Amino acid sequence: MEKACLVTSVVDKEKEIFSARQRESELSDLAKTAGAEPIDKVICRFKKVTPNLFIGKGKAEEISLICRQADISTVIFNNDLSPTQQRNLESVLKAKVIDRTQLILDIFSRNARSVEGKVQVELAQLEYLLPRLSGKGVMLSRLAGGIGTRGPGEQKLEVDRRDIRRRIARLKKDFNGLRRHRSTMRKKRINASLPLVSLVGYTNAGKSSLINALTNSGQIVSNSLFTTLDSVSRVLTLPKNQKIVISDTVGFLYNLPHHLIEAFKATLEELRVSDLLMHVIDVSDERLNERSVCVYEVLRQLEVTDKPVITVLNKIDKLQDKSWLSRLKHDFPNTVFVSAKNRENLDILVLEIEKHLPNTLVEFCLFIPTEHLRFIDMVYTQGCVSKIEYRNNGVYIEGSLPQVLQRKLNRLLNIKNT
Numbered sequence: 465m466e467k468a469c470l471v472t473s474v475v476d477k478e479k480e481i482f483s484a485r486q487r488e489s490e491l492s493d494l495a496k497t498a499g500a501e502p503i504d505k506v507i508c509r510f511k512k513v514t515p516n517l518f519i520g521k522g523k524a525e526e527i528s529l530i531c532r533q534a535d536i537s538t539v540i541f542n543n544d545l546s547p548t549q550q551r552n553l554e555s556v557l558k559a560k561v562i563d564r565t566q567l568i569l570d571i572f573s574r575n576a577r578s579v580e581g582k583v584q585v586e587l588a589q590l591e592y593l594l595p596r597l598s599g600k601g602v603m604l605s606r607l608a609g610g611i612g613t614r615g616p617g618e619q620k621l622e623v624d625r626r627d628i629r630r631r632i633a634r635l636k637k638d639f640n641g642l643r644r645h646r647s648t649m650r651k652k653r654i655n656a657s658l659p660l661v662s663l664v665g666y667t668n669a670g671k672s673s674l675i676n677a678l679t680n681s682g683q684i685v686s687n688s689l690f691t692t693l694d695s696v697s698r699v700l701t702l703p704k705n706q707k708i709v710i711s712d713t714v715g716f717l718y719n720l721p722h723h724l725i726e727a728f729k730a731t732l733e734e735l736r737v738s739d740l741l742m743h744v745i746d747v748s749d750e751r752l753n754e755r756s757v758c759v760y761e762v763l764r765q766l767e768v769t770d771k772p773v774i775t776v777l778n779k780i781d782k783l784q785d786k787s788w789l790s791r792l793k794h795d796f797p798n799t800v801f802v803s804a805k806n807r808e809n810l811d812i813l814v815l816e817i818e819k820h821l822p823n824t825l826v827e828f829c830l831f832i833p834t835e836h837l838r839f840i841d842m843v844y845t846q847g848c849v850s851k852i853e854y855r856n857n858g859v860y861i862e863g864s865l866p867q868v869l870q871r872k873l874n875r876l877l878n879i880k881n882t
C-alpha cells in the first residue's frame with residue numbers, strides 16, 4: 465500500500481458546497497479506491513492561493529515534517545495544481561505530489577474495461593502529463609511509480625514527450641473510429657424506435673445495482689468510487705410489453721475535473737439523446753442534497769437540461785427511521801423510494817418509467833398483407849398483441865404499440881400498398 469498524506473485546502477471566500485471535513489472524507493475514499501493508505505490528513509486554511517506552492521511555505525514545511533516522521537512518500541491534494549506548483553511542492557515536500565485530477569484519472573485507468581474506456585482514459589492521462597514533463601526534467605512523481613504513473617491495464621505511462629505526442633495522435637485516431645461505431649449503434653437503436661432511459665447519479669449511489677436488479681444483468685458493483693466507467697445498455701420489457709433501453713454510465717462527483725468531463729463527453733453523449741433520466745440518489749448518505757446539486761451541475765455542463773427526470777431514492781433498506789423520507793418528495797421531481805439490494809418497489813419504479821416515456825403505447829388494429837409479414841416481428845418485439853387472425857391474404861392484428869412504431873408501420877404499409 466502506498467502511504468499517503470491528504471491535504472484539503474479551504475480558501476477564504478471561496479464558496480464550497482461541502483464542508484472541509486466532508487471534502488476530506490471524500491478525498492480519503494478516492495485515495496483508498498486508488499490503492500493508497502491515508503496515514504495523515506491536513507486541512508489548510510488560507511486567504512489566498514500562493515502561485516508557486518498553492519499552500520503557504522510554513523504549511524508546506526509542516527507537511528514535509530509529517531511525511532518524514534511517518535515515512536509517507538505520497539501527498540495527495542484535494543484540488544488541482546498547476547505543473548509549476550506540483551513541481552515546487554515535490555521539491556519542498558520531498559515526496560510525490562498528486563492532485564485531484566491525477567488521482568481520479570488513476571482510478572479511472574484502473575476501472576476502464578472497454579476498449580473505448582481505456583482509450584479515453586489514457587488520452588486524458590497523457591494530455592494531463594504532457595505539460596508536466598516540460599522544463600526541468602522528469603518530476604519525482606514520474607519516477608516513483610504507483611498512483612499517477614500507471615495507465616489502463618497497469619502499464620506504465622510514457623514519460624518521453626516525443627513518444628507521448630505520438631501515442632496521443634494514435635489514441636485520438638482510435639477514438640474517432642470507436643466513436644463512429646457508437647454513433648452507428650445509436651442510429652440503429654433509434655431506427656428500432658426503442659426509447660432510451662439513462663441512469664445518472666453520484667458515484668456509489670447504486671446505479672449499477674439498480675440496472676442489475678431491473679434487468680437481471682451482471683454489471684460490476686462495488687463499494688468504491690467510479691466502479692463503472694463504460695456505458696452499458698440493457699433492454700428492459702415494461703409491463704405492457706413495451707421494450708426500452710436502460711443505460712448505466714460513469715458516476716458524477718463533486719467538482720468533477722473539467723478535464724475529465726471533456727474526456728468523457730463522448731460516452732456521456734448518450735445522455736443527450738435520452739428520452740428520460742433516472743437520477744439515482746443514496747438516501748442513506750447525509751450529503752444527499754449537496755450531491756444532488758453536483759449531479760445537476762454536471763448535467764448543466766454537459767448541456768443536458770431539458771430531459772424529464774425520475775428521482776430514484778435508493779438504499780431505503782439502510783434507514784432505521786423512514787419517517788423523514790416523505791419530505792424528499794417535495795425536494796425532487798417524480799420520486800420513487802427503492803432498495804436495489806432487496807429489489808423493493810421496483811414495480812412502482814417501472815410504472816413510473818412507463819408514465820414518463822414520451823413514447824407511450826397506443827391501441828392499434830392493422831391488416832398486414834402476406835408480402836409484408838416480416839413486419840409482424842416488429843409488432844411482437846416492441847408491442848403487445850391482444851388478437852391475431854390469419855386470413856387468406858394476410859394477417860389481422862390488434863393490440864398496443866409505441867406510437868412511433870405505429871406511425872412507421874402505417875407509413876411502410878401505405879407506401880408498399882400504393
Ligand SMILES: Nc1nc2c(ncn2[C@@H]2O[C@H](COP(=O)(O)OP(=O)(O)OP(=O)(O)O)[C@@H](O)[C@H]2O)c(=O)[nH]1
Pocket residue numbers: 665666667668669670671672673674684685686687688689690691692693714715716778779780781782802803804805806
Ligand atoms: N444497502 C444497500 N446497498 C446498496 C443498494 N444499492 C447499492 N448498494 C451498494 O452500494 C455500493 C455501490 O453500488 P453500485 O451499484 O456499484 O453503485 P454505482 O452508482 O454504480 O457506483 P459507480 O459505478 O462506482 O459510480 C455497493 O456496495 C452496493 O452493494 C441498496 O439498495 N441497499
Ligand SMILES: [Mg+2]
Pocket residue numbers: 671672673684685691692
Ligand atoms: Mg456503477
